[in-house]
Amino acid sequence: MGAKFAVDMQRTASLSLSVGNITNPGASQRRHRWFFVQLGAEGTVADNPALWALQRCTTAGTRTAVTPIPLDPADAAAVTTAGEAHTVEPTYTANEILLNVPLNQRATYQWMAAPGGELVVPATASAGIGIKTPTSGLVAVTAQVHFEE
Amino acid sequence: MGARSRGYARIVDPALAKPQESDTITCGHCQKVVHLHDRTGKARSGVLVHCHQCGSQTCVPCAETARCEPFEKKLDQIEARGRLLAAIGI
Numbered sequence: 001m002g003a004k005f006a007v008d009m010q011r012t013a014s015l016s017l018s019v020g021n022i023t024n025p026g027a028s029q030r031r032h033r034w035f036f037v038q039l040g041a042e043g044t045v046a047d048n049p050a051l052w053a054l055q056r057c058t059t060a061g062t063r064t065a066v067t068p069i070p071l072d073p074a075d076a077a078a079v080t081t082a083g084e085a086h087t088v089e090p091t092y093t094a095n096e097i098l099l100n101v102p103l104n105q106r107a108t109y110q111w112m113a114a115p116g117g118e119l120v121v122p123a124t125a126s127a128g129i130g131i132k133t134p135t136s137g138l139v140a141v142t143a144q145v146h147f148e149e
Numbered sequence: 150m151g152a153r154s155r156g157y158a159r160i161v162d163p164a165l166a167k168p169q170e171s172d173t174i175t176c177g178h179c180q181k182v183v184h185l186h187d188r189t190g191k192a193r194s195g196v197l198v199h200c201h202q203c204g205s206q207t208c209v210p211c212a213e214t215a216r217c218e219p220f221e222k223k224l225d226q227i228e229a230r231g232r233l234l235a236a237i238g239i
Contacts, residue, residue, distance in 0.1 A: 115154060117156050119180055
């Protein structure tokens with residue numbers, strides 16, 4: 001059983017730019033598995049629709065780095081990297097959307113994988129999964145992901 | 150990666166009296182997360198297909214290809230390609 005980590009990704013949502021992603025480094029990659037995802041908005045309560053999407057990507061894009069936090073404080077730092085609030089999009093793989101969630105801004109979505117049903121990222125350079133939400137601007141959104149590597 | 154056991158998803162919306170809940174399955178071929186209940190809590194029929202070759206449960210689009218391509222096999226192929234590209238310096 002590998003080490004487990006939490007990543008919190010935030011941004012003021014955009015119609016075209018990702019909330020964040022979790023990707024392999026350029027070298028010494030290892031498979032990682034997403035087993036918990038939480039999506040929501042922390043802005044002022046309002047009725048705005050959003051379509052969240054988790055999609056595979058092959059590059060990290062340009063982003064603000066986020067350090068994965070070990071769920072067990074005794075674990076070493078993660079090899080896998082993460083980032084939020086992209087200014088340049090990752091390269092998304094067409095037709096590789098793993099999860100689509102139409103969600104009102106007032107609502108929060110949580111998904112927990114069954115053992116063996118985690119979302120697995122291959123151990124290749126810069127491979128990962130990105131989180132997109134094409135919402136109206138100025139809506140602050142947060143995605144929380146727990147993964148194992 | 151049979152993914153026979155079920156995951157769990159829920160939407161908490163203050164406009165609703167209780168959370169909307171659904172069991173989920175991760176497709177054994179493409180890893181798409183399939184929700185097994187609709188937003189009223191009613192079970193959705195016809196959203197899963199059993200693959201008789203690898204024994205996994207798959208989403209309908211994967212089943213319609215009529216090919217068995219377990220995701221674990223795809224992972225191995227992707228990683229082998231990555232190692233090859235790294236070895237030749239690409």
